[in-house]
Amino acid sequence: MPAVRRLAAILAADVVGYSRLMGADEEGTLERLKALRRELVDPKIAEHNGRLVKTTGDGLLVEFPSVVNALRCGAEVQRRIAERNAPEPTDNRIELRIGINVGDVVAEDGDIFGDGVNIAARLEGLAEPGGICVSARVREDVAGKLDLAFEDMGQQSLKNIPRPVRVFRICPDRTVAAAGFTAQPTLALPDKPSVAVLAFTNMSGDPEQEFFADGIAEDIITALSHYPSLFVIARNSSFTYKGRAVDVKQVGRELGVRYVLEGGLRKAANRIRVTAQLVEADTGKHVWAERYDRDLTDIFAVQDEIAEAVTIAVAPAVAEAELQRAMRKPPQNLDAWAAYQRGVWHFDKATVDDYALAEKCFQQAIDSDPNFAEGYCGLAMVQIYAAAGFGTRSLASLSSIGPLSRRAVSLDPNSAIACLCESFALFGSGDYDGALAATERGLALSPNLAAGYWQRGNILIFAGRPVEGLTDVRTSLRLDPRGSNLALRLFHLAIGYYFSHAYEDALEAANHVIRAFPEWPHSYRFRAAALAQLDRIEEAKTALKKAIAVSPAAFDLYVRSRPPWYRAEDHDHLLQGLRKAGWRET
Numbered sequence: 001m002p003a004v005r006r007l008a009a010i011l012a013a014d015v016v017g018y019s020r021l022m023g024a025d026e027e028g029t030l031e032r033l034k035a036l037r038r039e040l041v042d043p044k045i046a047e048h049n050g051r052l053v054k055t056t057g058d059g060l061l062v063e064f065p066s067v068v069n070a071l072r073c074g075a076e077v078q079r080r081i082a083e084r085n086a087p088e089p090t091d092n093r094i095e096l097r098i099g100i101n102v103g104d105v106v107a108e109d110g111d112i113f114g115d116g117v118n119i120a121a122r123l124e125g126l127a128e129p130g131g132i133c134v135s136a137r138v139r140e141d142v143a144g145k146l147d148l149a150f151e152d153m154g155q156q157s158l159k160n161i162p163r164p165v166r167v168f169r170i171c172p173d174r175t176v177a178a179a180g181f182t183a184q185p186t187l188a189l190p191d192k193p194s195v196a197v198l199a200f201t202n203m204s205g206d207p208e209q210e211f212f213a214d215g216i217a218e219d220i221i222t223a224l225s226h227y228p229s230l231f232v233i234a235r236n237s238s239f240t241y242k243g244r245a246v247d248v249k250q251v252g253r254e255l256g257v258r259y260v261l262e263g264g265l266r267k268a269a270n271r272i273r274v275t276a277q278l279v280e281a282d283t284g285k286h287v288w289a290e291r292y293d294r295d296l297t298d299i300f301a302v303q304d305e306i307a308e309a310v311t312i313a314v315a316p317a318v319a320e321a322e323l324q325r326a327m328r329k330p331p332q333n334l335d336a337w338a339a340y341q342r343g344v345w346h347f348d349k350a351t352v353d354d355y356a357l358a359e360k361c362f363q364q365a366i367d368s369d370p371n372f373a374e375g376y377c378g379l380a381m382v383q384i385y386a387a388a389g390f391g392t393r394s395l396a397s398l399s400s401i402g403p404l405s406r407r408a409v410s411l412d413p414n415s416a417i418a419c420l421c422e423s424f425a426l427f428g429s430g431d432y433d434g435a436l437a438a439t440e441r442g443l444a445l446s447p448n449l450a451a452g453y454w455q456r457g458n459i460l461i462f463a464g465r466p467v468e469g470l471t472d473v474r475t476s477l478r479l480d481p482r483g484s485n486l487a488l489r490l491f492h493l494a495i496g497y498y499f500s501h502a503y504e505d506a507l508e509a510a511n512h513v514i515r516a517f518p519e520w521p522h523s524y525r526f527r528a529a530a531l532a533q534l535d536r537i538e539e540a541k542t543a544l545k546k547a548i549a550v551s552p553a554a555f556d557l558y559v560r561s562r563p564p565w566y567r568a569e570d571h572d573h574l575l576q577g578l579r580k581a582g583w584r585e586t
Contacts, residue, residue: 099123234480252281521551529577
């Protein structure tokens with residue numbers, strides 16, 4: 001058959017870690033690959049009108065007449081494989097990398113050739129395990145046709161391809177509607193050594209030990225954050241990679257850091273083994289690694305040793321005095337610490353039900369160790385967030401927040417989180433000066449505390465200094481670009497812009513939050529007010545109806561009454577916009 005030239009969509013796939021899997025269990029791996037092809041991959045190819053061109057031991061090449069079908073097939077295959085892999089140990093999972101391109105191919109004797117095929121194969125090599133990379137041509141051709149979010153990876157030089165190719169990564173955990181602010185470009189490196197600490201892997205096979213593994217990593221982040229000469233990514237952002245197969249290059253690119261700390265924990269009886277390694281993100285070079293075998297009672301000493309070793313490794317020029325971190329008071333027993341870690345886990349989920357569970361865990365931590373400052377901090381913060389975010393508590397019922405925060409500070413005056421907790425309590429009562437002073441103390445103790453910058457920005461915005469406040473909110477977002485309370489922090493951009501009379505920016509910020517977090521009720525009223533201030537009255541009327549309907553309780557809490565932290569003039573400014581949108585007090 002003579003060669004034929006045609007336009008086609010090409011999907012290239014490859015098994016991740018094929019040689020390792022075969023070395024561990026050759027017969028079992030081959031059988032599982034056959035089952036995966038038979039039960040999932042081949043039926044999906046046929047369902048989307050694809051033609052299997054050829055297979056290798058660990059890969060396959062598929063041609064589709066439609067790029068939409070090719071990408072839909074690839075996305076469904078990856079989603080179904082992830083579901084199949086969920087109960088499997090990480091080392092035993094069969095995962096694919098997929099690359100998709102659309103271009104001119106030469107077809108001959110059932111095979112296809114040309115740069116269109118070669119680019120697809122190179123794109124597959126750029127994809128993360130379980131991921132998909134596509135060319136810009138694919139991104140353009142499927143625009144508006146599939147509910148998938150894309151992240152721009154920029155121009156990439158591909159082997160044996162003469163011109164750079166612009167590459168996009170499919171974001172499996174987001175749809176187009178949820179992309180919003182979270183689809184961020186590659187972040188520039190800070191002007192000082194930067195590090196992200198990933199959630200430590202629980203190697204015990206016991207789900208109960210997840211909290212120990214998370215707690216160790218969190219405490220290391222806290223310790224590193226005390227060093228002004230380091231730039232440390234917040235826990236909420238670095239922990240978004242938990243349970244995902246990612247490489248350090250991806251983490252470094254997405255979080256904008258030079259170094260990544262990974263580790264694992266195995267617990268047996270009263271002994272623990274903790275492993276940790278520091279990797280240079282852009283090269284994959286191992287800077288430092290260590291293993292610790294200790295009695296469980298030494299867990300806090302291990303955390304301190306790892307933190308100090310990392311600091312010395314990434315910042316050898318740091319002065320000796322800077323290496324003496326602020327004294328931390330660990331709890332007197334591990335039960336309190338474990339209960340606190342459970343509370344943090346639920347708190348980060350940021351739902352009504354999880355806040356209720358977190359409150360129980362923090363109270364349990366206090367009951368187990370009445371001298372553990374973080375337990376009081378957790379209890380105070382979850383009550384504040386439940387009231388201000390979801391209205392599950394009345395603001396008047398938060399009289400206990402002040403005593404809880406003061407108790408935390410008295411127990412551990414060197415705890416930045418305790419200072420921040422006190423700041424929230426003071427801010428909630430309208431005491432801007434006291435809140436600002438407490439936040440400054442916290443940031444002096446922990447210069448990398450993302451929540452501290454957000455809180456200072458929050459105070460300044462509501463204290464009549466919104467332009468200064470916006471700067472701190474942006475700093476918080478840089479330190480914690482992917483955190484679980486992202487909706488709240490992004491929302492304060494909208495507030496700051498609105499209070500600054502920058503209504504176009506306020507509208508854009510509110511729209512981003514609504515697209516990314518449609519269930520978050522608070523951005524809708526600022527969207528309505530900003531539209532009205534821009535004299536887009538018909539749109540504002542529609543937005544006002546949505547703001548009331550999405551959460552009547554939240555609307556009443558912040559509009560019909562004035563929370564203590566709103567200045568009268570700022571609250572009137574908001575009401576002015578809502579009245580222009582058609583709202584009436586009656």
